[in-house]
Amino acid sequence: MTEILRPGVGFVFMKVGTHAGEELDDIIARKQREIADAGYALWGYGGNTCHPFNTVQPFARDYVRRDGVIYLVMQPMTSRHSAPPARAAEFSRDGVTWEQVPHAINVLGSRYAIAIDELRPEAFDLPLEHTKVAIGTSAGRRGDRYISGRVDKGCLELDDDGLPTGPSVTTVRIGLVARMVEPYAVLVRSPLLDQDPGRMAAEVLDVAGET
């Protein structure tokens, strides 16, 4: 029995598999090396759910403040992902200030990444119908109704009653867990793929002004 699934616990759920042409086992080995070398790794992801700074960051901060720790729990699956394996050179916590990705860390073919400092295989069942979305426009929706179709990840909370004692109809098998670390999630970009002059530029509010 895993110690992660305590009543009311918050966690990020994600389906994982081949990414940018790299097999999952190879990704896991590479990320574990990066954690050993740099102290942390960036687990890349994409899509339009789990935006780093208006979803994952505030969600993770809330639960870390309460519980002291938050995990990324992953369901391995067979998948194809053929994005170009371009290495992200920069990451940003807020979309305004960008920093260099350390040489020891490689995020390939992703727009977003979750910061982790521990990655390990761990197998357990997750009954999605006993979870709910914890943040955003789907907040309150049951996990099994949310994780469907094109939605393959989410910021979820286990029901206060905890795990069901009876059978569950929407159980998924978790095979991999990672401990998340500040800043929890970031934007990443690659100079080769992001030199689009049509991209937006933000004009920042004058903090000393009326706002």
Add this chain to the structure above:
Amino acid sequence: MASDVIDLQAAINAVSDVVQNRPRPLREFDQIYMKTADMVLQSEFIARWADGKRLAFIGDGDAISVCVAYLRQRGIFGYGPASITVFDFDERICNAVTRFAEKEGLESLSSTLYNCLDPFPGPCDFDGFYTNPPWGASNAGESVKVFMQRGMEATRHGGEGVVVVADDPELEWPKLVLANLQRAALDAGFYVQRLMPEVHSYHLDDAPDLRSCNVILRALPGNAREGASAAISDPVRIANFYGRQGDPIVRYIRETARLDYGKANETEYALELLESPK
């Protein structure tokens, strides 16, 4: 008398022209675009509702303003607003409105770069307003109330308005937002004249079933009044304005100039040439 007969194919194709002209949405600022069929129906409703009126759009990533003006100009609708001004903090959206209006000769359509946390710049003699604001899932609708306030100010608190907000019977937060919206409207001297539930859907990957409603507001008799517009700096009102990312820090989204607007960008592709004939 406006005709009730609409050439649906022409309407969808015209809205397709508008969609082609829109900048890509920025999810971090809650720019979530309405689906095309719903844009056609929404444009028809707004054109009819605002027939002959001067209309202010407080934000308009969807480009309903452009649809309404364009379909009227093309004769697809026999009715529509006398003029439309779009106020938006995204220069890409303002420029897209201007570009389309110039290209299609829509003289009644214009745009102004404006952040709704700043005082409303005027003019304030509009007959009505339209807003599809950030839906306030993370601040109990406070962002909806800010956009609605600016719309009311655009009519000197004496006009009508349409506010588009989330409407989902399964979730709690849209109900709370709708209740707070109605409370704020009453406090400002407006009442809910009509509500059209669950009428729009969106390109929203993490909530593909989420719908929105039209809340149609009208000022109570004698409610019109002069009054200076003030900046909004109350920490309670601006917290989590665009979702749970804290206080807003961006005044304007600036467009990076490019000459090939609407065309594939050169960074998206490379040419591999045929071998030269021997």
